[in-house]
Amino acid sequence: MTAPFSDDISPNSELPVVRMLPKANARAIRHGFPWVYANEMVTDRRTKAIPAGGLAILQDEKRQPLGLVAMNSNSKIIARILDTDVDATLNHDWFATRIARALRLRKQLFDAPYYRLIHAEADGLPGVIVDRFGDTCVVQPNAAWADVHLETLCAALADVTGVTTVLKNAAGRTRVLEGLDDVSRAVIGTAPDAPLPVEMNGATYMADLTGGQKTGLFFDQRPNHAFTANLSKGARVLDVFSHVGGFGLAALAGGATSALAVDGSAPALVLATQGAAAMGKSAAFSTRQGDAFEVLTSLRAEGAQFDVIICDPPAFAPSRQAVEAGLRAYEKVARLAAQLVAPDGILGLCSCSHAADLAQFRNACVRGIGRGGRRASLIHTGFAGADHPLLPQLAESGYLKALFFRL
Numbered sequence: 567m568t569a570p571f572s573d574d575i576s577p578n579s580e581l582p583v584v585r586m587l588p589k590a591n592a593r594a595i596r597h598g599f600p601w602v603y604a605n606e607m608v609t610d611r612r613t614k615a616i617p618a619g620g621l622a623i624l625q626d627e628k629r630q631p632l633g634l635v636a637m638n639s640n641s642k643i644i645a646r647i648l649d650t651d652v653d654a655t656l657n658h659d660w661f662a663t664r665i666a667r668a669l670r671l672r673k674q675l676f677d678a679p680y681y682r683l684i685h686a687e688a689d690g691l692p693g694v695i696v697d698r699f700g701d702t703c704v705v706q707p708n709a710a711w712a713d714v715h716l717e718t719l720c721a722a723l724a725d726v727t728g729v730t731t732v733l734k735n736a737a738g739r740t741r742v743l744e745g746l747d748d749v750s751r752a753v754i755g756t757a758p759d760a761p762l763p764v765e766m767n768g769a770t771y772m773a774d775l776t777g778g779q780k781t782g783l784f785f786d787q788r789p790n791h792a793f794t795a796n797l798s799k800g801a802r803v804l805d806v807f808s809h810v811g812g813f814g815l816a817a818l819a820g821g822a823t824s825a826l827a828v829d830g831s832a833p834a835l836v837l838a839t840q841g842a843a844a845m846g847k848s849a850a851f852s853t854r855q856g857d858a859f860e861v862l863t864s865l866r867a868e869g870a871q872f873d874v875i876i877c878d879p880p881a882f883a884p885s886r887q888a889v890e891a892g893l894r895a896y897e898k899v900a901r902l903a904a905q906l907v908a909p910d911g912i913l914g915l916c917s918c919s920h921a922a923d924l925a926q927f928r929n930a931c932v933r934g935i936g937r938g939g940r941r942a943s944l945i946h947t948g949f950a951g952a953d954h955p956l957l958p959q960l961a962e963s964g965y966l967k968a969l970f971f972r973l
Contacts, residue, residue, distance in 0.1 A: 578634065578653055584613050584622045584645065585629070592626035595633070595647065598959040600687045602635065602645035614639045618745060619714035623652050636692070636711030640745040646692040646709060656715055661722035664690040669726060672698075672953055680764050681953040682785045683727070688955040688963050693740070696723065697781040699762050699773060702731040704781035705753070708740040713747075720753040731755030735781055739884065750776070761837055763844055767792045768819035770844040771810050772837040779809060779834070786950040787812055787878065790916070790968040793948060794876055795820030797912050797970075801873035804828070804865075804906065806858050806899075811838030811851075813876040813914070818847045822874070827853045828861045862902035875903050876914040881965075883919035892919055893930040900934025907940065907973045920965035927967050935971065942971035 586592050590606035591599075602624065607613065616622055616637045624632040624645060631652045635645040654660060668689040672681045683689075683703065684696035693709025703723055707713045720732040732754040736747060761772040766788055773782035794803075794813050799821035805814030806828045814825035815838065825847075827838050835853040842851035854861055858879065877899050883892025900915055907913050913935070917927045924947070935942045948968035950956075956964045 578621070578623060578655075581634075582612065582616055582620075582622045583625055584608070584616075584635065584637065585625045586627055586632075588627040590627070592632060594959070595624070595626075598957070600647045600692055600957065600960060601643045602647075604639075604642055604644040607644055609639065609644070613637075619710035619712075621648075621656070621711070636709065638710040638744060641710070641743060646687075646711065648692065648711070656718070658718055658722050658725075661691075661715075661719050662726050665722055665726045671955075675952050678765070679727075680766070680785070682951075683953075685954050686963065687960055688957040691719075693744075694719070695781070697783070697785060698727065698729070699764060699775060699782070701729050702733065702755075702758065702762070702775060703727065703729045704733045704735050704775055706735045706738065706741075706781065707746075708738065708744065710744050710746060716753065724754050729754075731757070733757055733775060738780070761840070763841075767795055767816050769795075769811075769815040770841050771812070771815065772840045772844070773810070774833070774837060777833070778837070779831075784809065784812060786918075786954045786966050787916070787968070788951045788953075790914070790948040791816035793946060793968075793970065794874065794914060798822040798874050802871070802908075804870075804872040804875040804903075806862065806875065806877040806903065807879045808838060808853075809834050809878075811841050813878065814838065814851065815841050815845065815847070817874060817876075818842065818845065818850055822850070824850050824852070826872075827851070828858055829853070829855065830857060831855075859898065859902060862899075862906065866902070866905050870906060871908045872906055872911065873908050874912045874914070875907055876916070877903050878914075878916040878918075878968075881919040882917070883922040886921050889919075889921050889926070892922055893926060896922070896927060896930040897934035897937070900931045901938040902934075904935045904938030904940040904942075904973060909973075911973055912945075912970060913942070913973055914968060914970045916966070916968045918966050920962040923961075924967050928969060931969055931971070935973070940973045942973050944969060945972050946970040 624635045634649045695706035775782040795816045798817035803817040803825040808827035814827045882895040950966040
C-alpha cells in the first residue's frame with residue numbers, strides 16, 4: 567500500500583490557501599494575535615466558498631505561511647489561528663494535547679474539579695469555553711470550527727479528564743454573530759435533571775447546567791468573592807445582579823450577619839435561596855426580584871443601608887458601539903448604590919464588558935459615586951481567576967474588572 571503522504575508533501579497540501587492584504591498586520595499574527603478580520607484578507611470568490619468552520623492555510627502578502635486557520639466568511643473574524651504548524655491535523659490527539667495542558671494548570675490551582683477548564687484562545691482552542699462541574703463538562707463552541715469538530719473535541723475532553731457527561735451549551739450572543747444554531751444538547755452521557763451543588767470559598771452554589779445563564783455558574787468571580795467574604799464579617803450585605811447568589815453567599819460564608827440578593831431572574835433567586843439553605847444560612851438570606859435600578863431606588867426610599875454592597879451587572883458595553891451607553895449605565899449603578907452604603911462601608915463594582923477598558927470603567931464608577939454625594943478611596947482592583955487566563959495579545963480575553971471602594 568502506498569503511504570498517503572511522502573516526507574516532502576504537507577498533509578494539508580490540499581487545503582485552500584488564504585492570503586492577507588498587503589497593508590494587513592501580519593506581524594501581529596506572527597507575534598501571537600489569534601484573529602484575522604475580514605478587512606485584512608483577500609476575500610475573492612474562492613475564499614468566500616470555504617464553508618464556515620472550514621480549514622485553510624494562511625499566508626502573508628509575500629506568500630509566506632502564517633499558520634493553519636479556521637474560516638468563517640459570515641463573521642467579522644474571518645479567520646482564527648488554530649496552529650502555527652501548517653501541517654497540524656485536527657484529530658483526537660490534537661485536541662487531547664491542548665486539553666491536557668489546560669488541565670495541568672487547573673490541577674495546580676484547585677483541589678476540586680470545579681473550574682473553567684478551557685478559556686478559548688488563551689488555552690489554544692479559539693472560541694471554545696469549557697467549564698467543569700465534577701464529572702460533567704459544559705462546552706460552549708462559540709466559533710464555527712468548534713461546531714464542526716464538536717464530537718472529536720468532546721471525545722478528547724472525556725478521555726483526558728475522565729468526565730462522564732459533556733453538554734453543549736449553544737446560548738449566547740457570540741454564536742449568533744458566528745451564524746450558528748442555538749440548540750443545546752448532551753453530546754456524551756445524560757444531562758443532569760437537577761442543579762448541582764458547587765462549593766467555593768466556603769459557600770455553596772446551585773448550578774443549573776441546562777437552564778441557567780451561560781454554563782450555569784460564573785467561576786471567574788471566585789477571587790473577588792473571596793475578597794468580599796474577607797470584608798464581610800458582621801456586615802449587612804447587598805448583592806445586586808446576584809445571579810445564584812455569588813457575592814451574597816460568599817459574604818455569609820465570611821461571617822456576614824445578613825445578605826440581600828437582588829436579581830431580575832426568579833429562577834436564579836430560587837437557586838440562590840437553595841444555596842443559602844445548603845449552607846445553613848437561610849435565616850440570614852433574603853431576595854428581592856426586580857429591575858436592579860428600580861430596586862436600588864426603592865431601597866433608598868426605604869432608608870436602607872448596607873455595610874457592603876456589590877454590583878455585578880451583565881455586560882452593559884458588549885461592543886465598541888455600545889461603550890458610551892454602557893459607561894452611563896455603570897455610572898448610574900455606582901450613583902444609586904453609593905447612596906445606600908453606610909459610612910466607612912465598602913462598594914464593589916464589577917464589569918464584564920471587554921469593550922470598556924479598566925480606565926474607562928473606573929472613571930465611570932468614580933463619577934457615579936461622586937454624583938451620589940459620596941467620596942471614595944479605591945482599596946482593591948480584582949480580575950478574573952487564574953482559570954481564566956489572559957492572552958496578552960488579545961485584550962478581549964481580559965474582560966472582567968472588579969473595583970472595591972471604601973466610602
